[in-house]
Amino acid sequence: MQIRQENPGDYKAVFALLEHAFRNEVHSDHKEQFLVEDLRKSAQFIPELSLVAELENKIVGYILLTKIKIKNTENExxxxxxxxxxxxPDYQNQGIGAELIRHAHQKAKELNFDSIILLGHQDYYPKFGYKPAKSIPLDRAPIN
Structure with missing residues (x-):
């Protein structure tokens, strides 16, 4: 398997992948493919953090990290x-998602980002270092 930066030639395949991967997901609005299209056009999009996993010249996985601002009354x-x-779905439970997450974490560190947030399955993401936001002071949430 190869993990690499997505390029514009991948957009159609990524759209289809997202549509298929989330089709039967209970905790989804089934619009992730449209979210990605919108994020690619935004100022928050970082091309180096839009990654695909390829196996036998077929895109079988995708991950996207985008820039956000977290503000409270004192800091940003x-x-x-x-x-x-x-x-x-034909390639799930083979470690591809885990490799995408690890690769994205490494790229984010290389680009000098210190933290990542997500909404996701509470039993899956802790193995990658994610913790409930309420348990971590904002200035102490490093990428693992």
């Missing part, structure tokens, strides 16, 4: 949001 922090991560 730049962070990243992870959404979405998807693996084609």
């Amino acid at each position: 922090y730049t962070s990243l949001a992870l959404a979405p991560v998807a693996v084609h």
Whole structure:
């Protein structure tokens, strides 16, 4: 398997992958493919953090991290949001999603980002270092 930066020639395949991967997901509005299209056009899009997983010249996985601002009454922090991560149903449970997450974390560190937030399955993401936001002071949420 190869993980690489997405390029415009991948957009159609990624759209189809997202549509298929989230089709039967209960906790989804089934519009992730449109979210990605919108995020690619935004100022928050970072091309180096839009990644595909290829197996036998076929895109089987995708992950996107985009820039966000977290503000409270005293401070503003730049962070990243992870959404979405998807693996084609025929290739799930083979570690592809995990490799995409690890690769995205490494790329984010290389680009000097310190944290990533997400909304996701509470039993899946802790193995990658994610914790409930309420349990971490904002200035102490490093990328693992």
